[in-house]
Amino acid sequence: MPVREQEIDALARHLVESLKASGAIVPKGELDALIACVVEFMSDNFETENQIDEEADRMAEREARQHPGVDVTRLRALIKQRIAQRRDFTL
Numbered sequence: 001m002p003v004r005e006q007e008i009d010a011l012a013r014h015l016v017e018s019l020k021a022s023g024a025i026v027p028k029g030e031l032d033a034l035i036a037c038v039v040e041f042m043s044d045n046f047e048t049e050n051q052i053d054e055e056a057d058r059m060a061e062r063e064a065r066q067h068p069g070v071d072v073t074r075l076r077a078l079i080k081q082r083i084a085q086r087r088d089f090t091l
Helices: 005-022 031-066 072-086
Strands: none
Touching: 005 031, 031 072
């Protein structure tokens, strides 16, 4: 299920504000600008994961049609790992 924009905004704001409050980071610019960067990064990350999911689904369905009796769930997970690894993407 895709993550909604509002959820990403809330998560990014919480992350940045928590890191600032704990002293883990000291922003050199505007807090809102930093939050916007984190939102953009997270949105790109979720989009890439969705693309990997879709590609893994297509490949697993194709393989399942060619080889009935195969465990599609396990096959999909393995395909997803391979695609992520090929794209240098951490799941």
